[in-house]
Amino acid sequence: xxxxxxxxxxxxxxxxxxxxxxxxxxxxxxxxxxxxxxxxxxxxxxxxxxxxxxxxxxxxxxxxxxxxxxxxxxxxxxxxxxxxxxxxxxxxxxxxxxxxxxxxxxxxxxxxxxxxxxxxxxxxxxxxxxxxxxxxxxxxxxxxxxxxxxxxxxxxxxxxxxxxxxxxxxxxxxxxxxxxxxxxxxxxxxxxxxxxxxxxxxxxxxxxxxxxxxxxxxxxxxxx
Amino acid sequence: xxxxxxxxxxxxxxxxxxxxxxxxxxxxxxxxxxxxxxxxxxxxxxxxxxxxxxxxxxxxxxxxxxxxxxxxxxxxxxxxxxxxxxxxxxxxxxxxxxxxxxxxxxxxxxxxxxxxxxxxxxxxxxxxxxxxxxxxxxxxxxxxxxxxxxxxxxxxxxxxxxxxxxxxxxxxxxxxxxxxxxxxxxxxxxxxxxxxxxxxxxxxxxxxxxxxxxxxxxxxxxxxxxxxxxxxxxxxxxxxxxxxxxxxxxxxxxxxxxxxxxxxxxxxxxxxxxxxxxxxxxxxxxxxxxxxxxxxxxxxxxxxxxxxxxxxxxxxxxxxxxxxxxxxxxxxxxxxxxxxxxxxxxxxxxxxxxxxxxxxxxxxxxxxxxxxxxxxxxxxxxxxxxxxxxxxxxxxxxxxxxxxxxxxx
Numbered sequence: 001x002x003x004x005x006x007x008x009x010x011x012x013x014x015x016x017x018x019x020x021x022x023x024x025x026x027x028x029x030x031x032x033x034x035x036x037x038x039x040x041x042x043x044x045x046x047x048x049x050x051x052x053x054x055x056x057x058x059x060x061x062x063x064x065x066x067x068x069x070x071x072x073x074x075x076x077x078x079x080x081x082x083x084x085x086x087x088x089x090x091x092x093x094x095x096x097x098x099x100x101x102x103x104x105x106x107x108x109x110x111x112x113x114x115x116x117x118x119x120x121x122x123x124x125x126x127x128x129x130x131x132x133x134x135x136x137x138x139x140x141x142x143x144x145x146x147x148x149x150x151x152x153x154x155x156x157x158x159x160x161x162x163x164x165x166x167x168x169x170x171x172x173x174x175x176x177x178x179x180x181x182x183x184x185x186x187x188x189x190x191x192x193x194x195x196x197x198x199x200x201x202x203x204x205x206x207x208x209x210x211x212x213x214x215x216x217x218x219x220x221x222x223x224x
Numbered sequence: 225x226x227x228x229x230x231x232x233x234x235x236x237x238x239x240x241x242x243x244x245x246x247x248x249x250x251x252x253x254x255x256x257x258x259x260x261x262x263x264x265x266x267x268x269x270x271x272x273x274x275x276x277x278x279x280x281x282x283x284x285x286x287x288x289x290x291x292x293x294x295x296x297x298x299x300x301x302x303x304x305x306x307x308x309x310x311x312x313x314x315x316x317x318x319x320x321x322x323x324x325x326x327x328x329x330x331x332x333x334x335x336x337x338x339x340x341x342x343x344x345x346x347x348x349x350x351x352x353x354x355x356x357x358x359x360x361x362x363x364x365x366x367x368x369x370x371x372x373x374x375x376x377x378x379x380x381x382x383x384x385x386x387x388x389x390x391x392x393x394x395x396x397x398x399x400x401x402x403x404x405x406x407x408x409x410x411x412x413x414x415x416x417x418x419x420x421x422x423x424x425x426x427x428x429x430x431x432x433x434x435x436x437x438x439x440x441x442x443x444x445x446x447x448x449x450x451x452x453x454x455x456x457x458x459x460x461x462x463x464x465x466x467x468x469x470x471x472x473x474x475x476x477x478x479x480x481x482x483x484x485x486x487x488x489x490x491x492x493x494x495x496x497x498x499x500x501x502x503x504x505x506x507x508x509x510x511x512x513x514x515x516x517x518x519x520x521x522x523x524x525x526x527x528x529x530x531x532x533x534x535x536x537x538x539x540x541x542x543x544x545x546x547x548x549x550x551x552x553x554x555x556x557x558x559x560x561x562x563x564x565x566x567x568x569x570x571x572x573x574x575x576x577x578x579x580x581x582x583x584x585x586x587x588x589x590x591x592x593x594x595x596x597x598x599x600x601x602x603x604x605x606x607x608x609x610x611x612x613x614x615x616x617x618x619x620x621x622x623x624x625x626x627x628x629x630x631x632x633x
Contacts (some may be wrong), residue, residue: 064526064627086528093630097523099231101238113227142240161568 012038017070032221041196043138045209048218090159094174098143129157149180232540239242269486284444293439312344312530317430317442320633322386336430364507366409370420503613510543525626535622546610
């Protein structure tokens with residue numbers, strides 16, 4: 001972590017996050033007390049084996065699930081509800097999750113629609129973002145008409161549409177070939193650095209993790 | 225536009241696609257139900273409306289009848305005309321005659337009208353197709369079109385009239401001679417029963433034929449526009465003798481009108497089942513959509529969508545289908561009503577049953593009257609049922625937790 005990012009305010013603060021899931025008669029402690037601080041403009045990667053709880057942690061950090069124990073704060077506030085989520089953070093998923101009835105630009109604008117009316121300025125920003133991710137000539141295509149890499153780039157543009165303080169990426173290259181995956185990671189890191197958006201990248205890929213400012217490993221329910 | 229309404233519209237009408245099959249089928253189901261409801265309630269309403277028009281235009285809104293005869297009709301008419309809300313009154317004599325023309329007999333209903341007052345109450349002049357009501361005098365008659373056809377008589381011919389009074393004279397071994405009356409007009413009301421066999425003459429001729437002296441069988445009353453027939457009938461009964469009673473047209477034909485209303489209600493309820501079936505189809509399709517779009521619902525939650533807004537998105541889809549189906553159903557219904565007589569004539573011509581149709585349904589044209597209340601009921605019920613159809617899928621969608629929805633396969 002550079003001195004500049006270390007002195008920046010904490011965008012994300014997690015303390016002692018724990019999550020248990022039932023499995024038959026037993027309960028599995030997926031997370032056993034995770035602490036994490038992410039600062040503005042910082043990029044953090046989280047690696048771990050399959051089933052280590054990476055996605056569960058990301059869902060907790062996104063406020064999509066509630067921890068059994070521990071606390072979470074976004075920019076110092078414990079409010080991690082749905083209404084704040086739309087403006088505060090963007091999420092990129094492994095499976096893209098684009099809405100099939102909407103074209104690329106409409107998918108990007110969907111994130112803005114969650115906050116209210118969409119005007120000419122918002123449409124221009126969506127077009128600008130799509131141009132930044134290299135889809136200037138593909139923005140009116142439906143997801144079914146786009147390749148996997150193009151879909152993920154639309155998802156990246158959507159995640160950045162509301163200029164979030166925090167971007168969470170859950171194995172964004174998992175469904176892409178190596179070359180396309182590298183391009184998407186470079187794009188994510190570049191855009192986040194440009195906009196000083198904090199990035200938490202969950203990945204299997206050591207090379208991708210190495211590109212972030214801080215590489216963490218989740219093992220046995222604890223962060224190392 | 226809120227995102228959930230925008231997304232609901234986009235899911236029904238996706239970008240780049242003309243008209244998705246699911247939307248088409250769902251809208252068509254609702255359209256079909258509304259279409260049939262509009263056509264059937266309008267035609268059923270038309271029967272009632274035509275019967276009212278026929279009664280009111282030929283007998284006025286109120287009919288005054290006596291147990292026997294109204295002997296002092298002039299005095300009674302003076303009392304009636306003095307009642308507030310009464311626009312006019314006219315006496316009549318009614319009965320049955322035997323009419324013969326060139327050895328062709330017929331047994332029409334007779335209606336003796338008072339030429340001095342009949343125009344205040346009825347619109348008989350409007351129905352005279354050949355000749356004129358003004359030409360009617362104590363030595364002439366106007367025949368209904370069907371009766372003229374049966375007899376083969378036309379304007380200018382003289383028909384022979386026999387009355388029940390003549391039976392008494394036959395019993396006394398008297399030689400009876402029919403009364404010769406000149407035909408001065410042909411009349412067509414549009415109701416098969418009245419048009420097939422009715423004879424109009426002056427009230428004096430009818431009194432003479434029936435031997436009534438100055439007596440009449442009843443008095444028809446027209447009320448002033450905007451007046452309530454029942455209220456005025458009650459006012460009339462307050463001033464009339466006990467054996468002379470006033471009945472509004474609805475009282476006079478209450479049994480028939482009740483049967484018509486019952487038929488209309490039953491058919492409306494049965495046709496509403498079509499809308500309910502269509503709503504079940506919409507509900508089923510939306511439930512499948514909820515299952516198919518589980519991950520998208522999870523994504524909406526991840527983007528910051530509230531469960532109530534997710535519910536609103538699916539509810540709105542049911543509503544949009546209902547509203548669109550209702551609009552198309554109304555258009556189809558009114559178009560069908562506009563060409564209903566062409567359709568009926570076409571079917572009758574193909575099956576060569578035009579006369580049977582007229583004889584059976586009484587009216588020469590298929591009547592239709594669309595009551596605004598009926599349309600309001602159809603629209604509100606259809607939209608409400610469609611909205612309800614979206615409720616269960618909406619509830620299912622709202623219950624999905626984003627994190628579980630995103631994990632689903």
